[in-house]
Amino acid sequence: MQIFNAIKHLIGTIGREVVMKRILILMCLLLSSASIVFAGETYSIKDLKKMNIDANSSISKEELLKAQKIMLGVYEKTSDGVKQGKGPFYAEIYDKNGKLIAASSNSVVEDNCSIYHAEVNTLKKAHSYYKQYNLAPKDLTIYVNAEPCIMCAGAIMWSGVKTVYFGVPSKSVEKITGFDEGFKPNWINEFKKRGITVYGNIEQQAGERILQDYVNSGKEIYKPTRK
Numbered sequence: 001m002q003i004f005n006a007i008k009h010l011i012g013t014i015g016r017e018v019v020m021k022r023i024l025i026l027m028c029l030l031l032s033s034a035s036i037v038f039a040g041e042t043y044s045i046k047d048l049k050k051m052n053i054d055a056n057s058s059i060s061k062e063e064l065l066k067a068q069k070i071m072l073g074v075y076e077k078t079s080d081g082v083k084q085g086k087g088p089f090y091a092e093i094y095d096k097n098g099k100l101i102a103a104s105s106n107s108v109v110e111d112n113c114s115i116y117h118a119e120v121n122t123l124k125k126a127h128s129y130y131k132q133y134n135l136a137p138k139d140l141t142i143y144v145n146a147e148p149c150i151m152c153a154g155a156i157m158w159s160g161v162k163t164v165y166f167g168v169p170s171k172s173v174e175k176i177t178g179f180d181e182g183f184k185p186n187w188i189n190e191f192k193k194r195g196i197t198v199y200g201n202i203e204q205q206a207g208e209r210i211l212q213d214y215v216n217s218g219k220e221i222y223k224p225t226r227k
Contacts, residue, residue: 054169054200056192064199067165070094070143071202075167078145079210081105087222088177088214089118089146093126093161096139102126108222119144119152123159136160145207146173147200150182156196163197167207176211178221 041061048055059067070092078090087106095101104121108114119142126135141163147170148156156164170181188198215221 048199052201052204054188055198056188057197057199059199067143067199068203071145071165071167072206074143074145075203075206075210077103078105078207079213082210082214082217082219085110087118088211088219089144091118091122091142091144093122093140093142096141101129101140109220114222114224115151117149117152119148120155123155123161126161127159134160136162141165145210146170147181149179150184153184153187153191157191157194161196164191164199165202166198166200167202168204168211169201172204172208173211176208177215178223180223 042058043051043061043064044058045055048059053064074090074092077092078088081090082088084105087108087110089106090104092103093101102122102125104118104125106118107116107121110116122142123135126140127133130138138160140161142156142161142165144152144164144166146168147166148164149170168176170184173179174181188200191198
């Protein structure tokens with residue numbers, strides 16, 4: 001009531017038009033402050049876990065939304081690669097300014113080489129692009145449609161890439177496809193010790209549908225025989 005009476009008094013003192021302008025300015029300032037708070041919202045590792053995202057570091061809401069958008073694009077290109085005879089895995093590497101540096105699908109069957117996974121192919125392109133073996137100074141981020149296998153996790157660690165986003169976790173990849181992803185105990189925390197940030201299970205269900213489509217199409221599930 002006191003605020004209402006104060007506004008009435010203000011209107012009577014300086015005029016309705018002036019008061020309305022000041023109220024509008026105040027509302028704009030409040031909305032601007034709210035936007036800053038929203039943009040600055042950060043998810044902790046605990047928050048991310050509740051969202052079914054495996055992580056070894058916190059992340060801003062803005063960065064997570066950007067990663068989700070990129071990952072959906074990665075899934076789309078994974079599907080395109082499968083249609084062209086590639087394996088059902090795809091990776092992209094971006095620099096710190098968001099520029100796409102390298103991208104590649106898995107080409108194990110196409111090239112008859114067991115190590116030509118999406119991550120390895122993409123890292124090789126990034127090394128060629130920068131003409132150096134240590135990518136750490138470039139502050140690069142890799143996006144992969146599925147959790148890196150035991151070989152690719154090692155390749156990423158040695159490359160110097162700083163941040164990893166992956167989609168479908170290994171347990172789901174193995175369950176859906178039968179691919180052997182290898183033994184990687186506590187690798188996300190091990191990456192943290194080495195200064196590598198990891199966020200996993202990004203838009204997981206969309207990625208799982210692509211892997212299931214690959215299986216349903218009857219395409220080859222490649223892994224060595226051990227008998």
